[in-house]
Amino acid sequence: MKTVYRRHNCTNAHHTFRAMAECIWPHADSIDGEGPYATVTCCPHSPSRSAVTVRLHDELATAQAKFDEIGRSGCSGRCTGNHDLIEFRQS
Numbered sequence: 306m307k308t309v310y311r312r313h314n315c316t317n318a319h320h321t322f323r324a325m326a327e328c329i330w331p332h333a334d335s336i337d338g339e340g341p342y343a344t345v346t347c348c349p350h351s352p353s354r355s356a357v358t359v360r361l362h363d364e365l366a367t368a369q370a371k372f373d374e375i376g377r378s379g380c381s382g383r384c385t386g387n388h389d390l391i392e393f394r395q396s
């Protein structure tokens with residue numbers, strides 16, 4: 306199990322965790338959901354480019370379950386296991 310806690314520091318005020326996620330991953334392919342826990346996958350979706358997808362969760366248990374699921378079954382056909390589970394801390 307891999308857990309990463311990222312404290313996000315920037316000068317912008319984010320009113321939602323989603324806004325924070327969009328600030329951290331401006332080039333994400335997709336950002337879904339809302340909440341302080343994020344499952345992030347950075348595996349390639351095609352041979353030429355990797356893609357970042359972010360799913361936000363209300364509860365750590367939900368995020369952990371999702372993280373375990375993509376760890377077992379892979380996030381895509383080209384999964385390389387490049388996944389993070391991140392807890393946001395609003396400062």
Ligand SMILES: [Zn+2]
Pocket residue numbers: 313314315316317319325328329
């Ligand atoms: Zn920010």
Ligand SMILES: [Zn+2]
Pocket residue numbers: 346347348379380381383384385386387388
């Ligand atoms: Zn993957």
